[in-house]
Amino acid sequence: MRKRVIEALRNLRTRRYIEAYAIATVAAVLAALSLVNDVVSDNVRWAAVLAGVGVLVYRVTLPEDTGKLAADDWLFDRSRFHVVTFTSRLVKAKEVWVLAPSAANVLSAPNCEAIRQTVLRQNDGHLRVIVLNPDEAGAVALAGRQLDDSVDFPAEEFEPALKSTIRRLAALAAWNTSGTVEWRLASYNPGFSLVGIDVSTEAGVIIVEFHGCHNVSTENRMHIELTRKNGGQWYAYWQRQFEEFWKQTNAPGIVSVEPGGRR
Structure with missing residues (x-):
């Protein structure tokens, strides 16, 4: 877990996968708020889900980033x-x-x-x-x-x-x-x-x-x-x-x- 956190912080410093981290953060916040009834509407929940799916599809289309020079x-x-x-x-x-x-x-x-x-x-x-x-x-x-x-x-x-x-x-x-x-x-x-x-x-x-x-x-x-x-x-x-x-x-x-x- 600690290794993943360090890797995430490194990616944020180098601005890699920014869109994925942003959607993940929004999804986590909405998930937490969903524990309280009627705080988050269904429309907002579905918007977050669709945005997350869109980012995943986008990431799949990108070439693998190995960190090495072509x-x-x-x-x-x-x-x-x-x-x-x-x-x-x-x-x-x-x-x-x-x-x-x-x-x-x-x-x-x-x-x-x-x-x-x-x-x-x-x-x-x-x-x-x-x-x-x-x-x-x-x-x-x-x-x-x-x-x-x-x-x-x-x-x-x-x-x-x-x-x-x-x-x-x-x-x-x-x-x-x-x-x-x-x-x-x-x-x-x-x-x-x-x-x-x-x-x-x-x-x-x-x-x-x-x-x-x-x-x-x-x-x-x-x-x-x-x-x-x-x-x-x-x-x-x-x-x-x-x-x-x-x-x-x-x-x-x-x-x-x-x-x-x-x-």
């Missing part, structure tokens, strides 16, 4: 970013995670400026980035095959994009901002990219993109979008994935990349 709520391609842009997600953000082979798209000049004006304006603002180490020649060549050669219409080459990102990260780290910028270099490509925003908070979001073995363009890559509220164990899983990869990577030290992308 596939269309968390499976996307990159066109999703035209609907909910990266910069719009930063308005109230305090922490951003980025893990990607080059992170050239998410760390574009406009996005970096948006990070500076939002996340890094705050004393507790924090940007953490992991990209592939340009000195790992074998890993860079393999990532280039996967990310460039497996796309029918590549927009840019991987290696120059990575070197451009390295220069940009060095510039970001030198900015005089209230927030903190940290970046590290990975020795291999894990096969996915990850963006996390305020991951440890209730409003946290994690977006994971899978590179695959072939795509028409980078726009076609599938990604999943999980929230702390609805992501469950998989939200925690991808949170741990970033943290573990962060531990395995190295601080950049001195990385010299000449202008124009030549080392």
Whole structure:
């Protein structure tokens, strides 16, 4: 009984099944009043009965509410970013995670400026980035095959994009901002990219993109979008994935990349 009461209170707080609880309350009140003769007319009693039947029929026609997201709520391609842009997600953000082979798209000049004006304006603002180490020649060549050669219409080459990102990260780290910028270099490509925003908070979001073995363009890559509220164990899983990869990577030290992308 106690469990049912707690569940009912939770439903009321989240405004689920409001119409059913309202009819049930009215029916209970009328039932109590019916114990006293002539207090409640027959017309009122029948109105309550019919309303209750109507609500029951209505509830039967609704799909089962499992509390879980439907596939269309968390499976996307990159066109999703035209609907909910990266910069719009930063308005109230305090922490951003980025893990990607080059992170050239998410760390574009406009996005970096948006990070500076939002996340890094705050004393507790924090940007953490992991990209592939340009000195790992074998890993860079393999990532280039996967990310460039497996796309029918590549927009840019991987290696120059990575070197451009390295220069940009060095510039970001030198900015005089209230927030903190940290970046590290990975020795291999894990096969996915990850963006996390305020991951440890209730409003946290994690977006994971899978590179695959072939795509028409980078726009076609599938990604999943999980929230702390609805992501469950998989939200925690991808949170741990970033943290573990962060531990395995190295601080950049001195990385010299000449202008124009030549080392």
